[in-house]
Amino acid sequence: MISGNLNVSLMARLSELRDLAAMVETFGEAHDLPHRTNFIINLALEELITNTLLHGQFEDGVEPEISISLGVNESQVVVVLESNGGQFDPTQDSNPDLTSDLADRPIGGLGLHLVKSQADRFEYEWADGINRITLTYNTS
Amino acid sequence: MASKLQILTEREADILILVPEGRIDSSNASDFEREMNTHIDNGDVNLVVDFSRLSFISSSGMRVLLIAAKRVRRGGKLVLCSMRDSIREIFSISGFDAIITVVKSRQDALSV
Known part of the structure; x- marks a missing residue:
């Protein structure tokens, strides 16, 4: 694996x-x-960013600000996602119903479950008005 | 830029086959939902969604499939086929493969 970094602001x-x-x-x-690995990183970013944009608490005049960094070393990919929009800890989300039959299966609540299930580590910090989510994926 | 979701449709007897292309994510899941609802409203209740041209789907697209499966469950059926492994994995993690039929190939889907 070639080491490297990618930084993106949205x-x-x-x-x-x-x-x-x-x-x-x-x-x-x-x-x-x-x-x-590429697929699950893209899925995690899609789920987490969509969640922030649709459910974040943005005060009047405050624009959503999101930054993403990806770092790769020999054995891991580490993805850090920082966002404003009020404190929200996605690691604490309750587990969705995955077993009811078709008629009773609730619609929604799956996105964070997918992120949580596929990451080897899923960590959250709140500091200075910024949500920081760190996802670690083992590649070897 | 978000682009409208392209969905090819084909018919085989009373089964309508939908072949979405590219990605289904939060920026175009509403296109997918509109198309599925239109077909179901028009009386198509035996549906196959062929994933062979789909490289990515997020929970917003899976939500549309769950709604469609619920809508056709009396008198019809939704069958999914030709998923790549990374997509198949998230259908398994979400428990969707226990409530929506997922098969390997188009041929298998038409004979369910």
Whole structure:
């Protein structure tokens, strides 16, 4: 695995997620990341950023600000996502219903469950008005 | 930029096959939902979604499939086929493969 970093700041619109996904894809290919790792990182960013944009608490006049950094070393990819929009700890989200039959299965609540299930470490900090989520994926 | 989701449709007897292309994420899941609802409203209740041209789906797209499966469950069926491994994995993690039929190939989907 080739070590390296990618840093991206978003204007925070859902439409930008496409550009971000393409950048992560290119970064992953350049660093020989397995396809599955690329996929689950893109999924995690999509789920977490969508969550912030749709459910974040932004006071009047405050624009969403999101920054992402990816770091790769020989054995891990570490993704750090920082956002404003009020304190929200996604690691504390309650577990969704995954077992009811089709008629009773609730719609929604899956996104964070996917992120949590696929990351090897999922950590959250709140400091100076910024949510910082750190996701670690083992690649070897 | 977000682009409208392209969905090819084909028909095989009373089964409508939908083949979405590219990505289904939070920026275009509403296109997918509109298209699924239109077909179901028009009386198509035997649906196959062929994932062979889909490289990515997030929970916003999976939500649309769950809604469609619920809508057609009386008198019809939703079957999913031709998923790549990374997509198959998230259907398994979410427990969707226990409530929505997922098969390997288009041929298998048409014979369910």
